[in-house]
Amino acid sequence: MKILRVALDVPLDTLFDYSAADQGEIAIGDRVLVSFGRRQMVGVVAEITDHSNLAPGRIKPVLQVFRDSPPLSGEIFRLLRFCADYYHHPLGEVVLNALPVPLRQTKPVARAKPTGYHLTETGLALETDTLPARAIVKRKLLQSLKQAGTLLRSDIAAISPSAPQAIKEFIARGWAEESEEIAEPAPTPAKADDLPPLTPPQEQAVTAILSGQDHFQVWLLYGITGSGKTEVYLRVIAQVLQHGGQALVLVPEINLTPQLESRFRARFPDTCQVSLHSRLSAGERLRNWSLAQSGRARIVLGTRLALFTPMPKLKLIVVDEEHDGSFKQQDGLRYSARDMAVARGKQAGTPVILGSATPALETWYNAGIGRYQKLELPARAIAEAALPAIHCIDISRAKLADGLSDSLIDALRARLERGEQSLIFINRRGYAPVMRCAQCGWVSTCHRCSSRLVVHLREKRLRCHHCGHESRIPPTCPDCGNADLAPLGQGTQRLEDNLGSLFPSARILRVDRDSTKRKQALPEMLERIHAAEVDIVIGTQLLAKGHDFKKLTLVGVVNADGALYSADFRASERLFAQLMQVSGRAGRDALPGIVLIQTQFPTHPLFQALIKHDYPGFAETLLTERKQAEFPPFCHQALLRAEAPQMETALAFLRKAQGVVPQDFDVNLFDPVPAQMTRLAGMERAHLLVQAASRGALQAFLSAWNKALFGLGGNVRWSLDVDPLEF
Ligand code: ADP
Ligand code: ZN
Ligand code: ZN
Numbered sequence: 001m002k003i004l005r006v007a008l009d010v011p012l013d014t015l016f017d018y019s020a021a022d023q024g025e026i027a028i029g030d031r032v033l034v035s036f037g038r039r040q041m042v043g044v045v046a047e048i049t050d051h052s053n054l055a056p057g058r059i060k061p062v063l064q065v066f067r068d069s070p071p072l073s074g075e076i077f078r079l080l081r082f083c084a085d086y087y088h089h090p091l092g093e094v095v096l097n098a099l100p101v102p103l104r105q106t107k108p109v110a111r112a113k114p115t116g117y118h119l120t121e122t123g124l125a126l127e128t129d130t131l132p133a134r135a136i137v138k139r140k141l142l143q144s145l146k147q148a149g150t151l152l153r154s155d156i157a158a159i160s161p162s163a164p165q166a167i168k169e170f171i172a173r174g175w176a177e178e179s180e181e182i183a184e185p186a187p188t189p190a191k192a193d194d195l196p197p198l199t200p201p202q203e204q205a206v207t208a209i210l211s212g213q214d215h216f217q218v219w220l221l222y223g224i225t226g227s228g229k230t231e232v233y234l235r236v237i238a239q240v241l242q243h244g245g246q247a248l249v250l251v252p253e254i255n256l257t258p259q260l261e262s263r264f265r266a267r268f269p270d271t272c273q274v275s276l277h278s279r280l281s282a283g284e285r286l287r288n289w290s291l292a293q294s295g296r297a298r299i300v301l302g303t304r305l306a307l308f309t310p311m312p313k314l315k316l317i318v319v320d321e322e323h324d325g326s327f328k329q330q331d332g333l334r335y336s337a338r339d340m341a342v343a344r345g346k347q348a349g350t351p352v353i354l355g356s357a358t359p360a361l362e363t364w365y366n367a368g369i370g371r372y373q374k375l376e377l378p379a380r381a382i383a384e385a386a387l388p389a390i391h392c393i394d395i396s397r398a399k400l401a402d403g404l405s406d407s408l409i410d411a412l413r414a415r416l417e418r419g420e421q422s423l424i425f426i427n428r429r430g431y432a433p434v435m436r437c438a439q440c441g442w443v444s445t446c447h448r449c450s451s452r453l454v455v456h457l458r459e460k461r462l463r464c465h466h467c468g469h470e471s472r473i474p475p476t477c478p479d480c481g482n483a484d485l486a487p488l489g490q491g492t493q494r495l496e497d498n499l500g501s502l503f504p505s506a507r508i509l510r511v512d513r514d515s516t517k518r519k520q521a522l523p524e525m526l527e528r529i530h531a532a533e534v535d536i537v538i539g540t541q542l543l544a545k546g547h548d549f550k551k552l553t554l555v556g557v558v559n560a561d562g563a564l565y566s567a568d569f570r571a572s573e574r575l576f577a578q579l580m581q582v583s584g585r586a587g588r589d590a591l592p593g594i595v596l597i598q599t600q601f602p603t604h605p606l607f608q609a610l611i612k613h614d615y616p617g618f619a620e621t622l623l624t625e626r627k628q629a630e631f632p633p634f635c636h637q638a639l640l641r642a643e644a645p646q647m648e649t650a651l652a653f654l655r656k657a658q659g660v661v662p663q664d665f666d667v668n669l670f671d672p673v674p675a676q677m678t679r680l681a682g683m684e685r686a687h688l689l690v691q692a693a694s695r696g697a698l699q700a701f702l703s704a705w706n707k708a709l710f711g712l713g714g715n716v717r718w719s720l721d722v723d724p725l726e727f
Helices: 074-087 091-098 121-125 136-148 153-159 163-172 200-211 229-242 254-267 282-293 304-308 337-348 361-368 406-418 492-502 521-530 571-583 605-611 615-629 647-659 695-710
Strands: 003-008 016-019 031-036 039-049 116-119 150-152 176-179 217-223 246-250 273-276 299-302 314-320 351-356 373-377 389-394 421-425 434-437 454-456 461-463 470-472 485-488 508-511 536-539 552-557 594-599 636-644 667-669 673-680 683-692 717-722
Touching: 003 031, 003 091, 016 031, 039 091, 074 091, 074 304, 074 337, 074 717, 116 121, 116 136, 116 153, 116 163, 121 136, 136 150, 136 153, 136 163, 150 153, 150 282, 153 163, 153 254, 153 273, 153 282, 163 176, 200 217, 200 229, 200 373, 217 229, 217 361, 229 246, 229 254, 229 314, 229 351, 246 304, 246 337, 254 273, 254 299, 254 521, 273 282, 273 304, 299 304, 304 337, 314 337, 337 351, 361 615, 389 605, 406 421, 406 492, 406 552, 406 594, 434 454, 492 508, 492 536, 508 521, 552 571, 571 594, 571 605, 571 615, 594 605, 605 615, 636 647, 636 695, 647 673, 647 683, 667 695, 683 695, 695 717
Parallel strands: 217 351, 217 373, 246 299, 246 314, 273 299, 314 351, 389 594, 421 536, 421 552, 508 536, 552 594
Antiparallel strands: 003 016, 003 039, 031 039, 116 150, 116 176, 434 485, 454 461, 461 470, 636 683, 636 717, 667 683, 673 683
């Protein structure tokens, strides 16, 4: 009898046996409907054998084999299996969660709805010049449709926030139609003579990567912001496309995809390119995923979830801003898309490019020992664009007006007078980080988390940024009844108010999670900044990355000191990367840029390195510290995390876990401790750290231990976090 071993989305580390019955051809990677307990579930066939440990009478037949989508390829299955093994996570959960949502449902997917658009005869005959010059978006849309033949709905949204409206108008006028079929345009590589000549370091990088085009090699493309890393990706991708291959490009943030998408589309107008990220609808995601799976989409651009996209002709993986923490998923399967990209490249035998101005220390270390090859772009690509000058403003002495020093205010005024843009970077949204009673010292805290409630003055609310809990701002102090409660510290809203009264005629724009809630809000804001309709931008980390604002010449950092003396050993690495990143927004074009950082500790080594733009020096300092402390990358870590309503329950579980530690493994176990964020959404959190000198030893230990942990029971939620970033 043919036995199908099926992966199901259940938290059990095992496959489940079913018989094939008479369902016709079945392949590994096929989706099947099975009955599991009293439910029906979708599973994926992981193995096919002819025996089972179950008694024949207990083996149920599969109920249905879905024929709506091709089976998951062996390539992607191998990657998912590796991922499940590496993170010690049940294979079924890994596999099912890698599928687009419609493919996880117990019904076959209906044919995808028409979301492609193409020009009609009338539309094709239309000359761009006959549209009014003001109709920039319509002109762009017409141009793009002519070039691409067919555009997906998401492609159109990427052109401009108002392009979806414009396409409706095109349809109404009979210029365009919806279509179900995506015509595959003939690949015509970009004309080489239109492109700017590469700088010598770019040339070297491209040549090196292309010389190893058909085998696995990790390239660290280390280049300051604006040094032309993206141009390097584009040149390498051009070759990949010419050889009929597919390229996967991962970026840390959804907000970076539209801009990169349009840059790619401009370079490869005739290439089918899709994006994958969580802001797409389930249908769009399925469609894009399927286009990649069939090999038709040649460029896949996306956030970490795009890593698991089946790509039969994969020939290149790019991880841009590889150091970014958002490549690591912080719940469920806690995988690092950067690390798994390397694993995928190894399995597929393709080059992997990790690009960054401030590589993760682990990556820097790997390049140092020769495991990765380092390629360096030491200068900005545009000759006139010098690196910004970075200065610290010592606020331990200077008097601050509403959180702003005189020097920063003067610099802002000078920009306003010259008609240049400024960005004030502050990583706290809301009005102020906390509400405080000056009389008794009460501060607003979240009762569900170990965190403070942030003041949102406009909405008159206190909000927890961790669990979402909200309450009214109390009229008087809950502890002593004092009526003089005051917001303490600076947030984006307060800064917006202060700057507004300092510079009443300036056009000020606040860009944070609150002001960009509406789907198209951020793209619209970015457009306004690019169009120079804004004088001062107040931005959180949302704005720190990637964006290329030509008129921006001043970056002010209001207060970054919190991370300097943090208990988290990665805090200063992150702060350095963030400040380097945000500094990189200044002076991207011919206008010279300047960065002013307000700090109480101007002589701190971090700032000293930053002023000199000396990432290698700072990385060296950090690596020396890590080596002395035996922290990663000089050891390998895993955390056993436990959560329970009571701290004692969580700790007790971890102590039990200590008791079932298998013998004879070369690992170090630490005692259970409460997590840094001790309480989150009403759950108490604790963890136990495991460390080993070698990855192999850690992995062998975790495999054995993981099995024992499943037997422990107890009323806790627990999980293993391999290579944890948060403690
Ligand atoms: P990064 O990805 O490192 O931030 P980009 O590739 O975005 O850098 O390049 C920064 C700017 O320099 C862009 O405006 C880009 O068009 C331009 N640029 C890149 N390479 C060259 C080159 N070889 N010649 C002229 N301009 C270039
Ligand atoms: Zn009080
Ligand atoms: Zn909370």
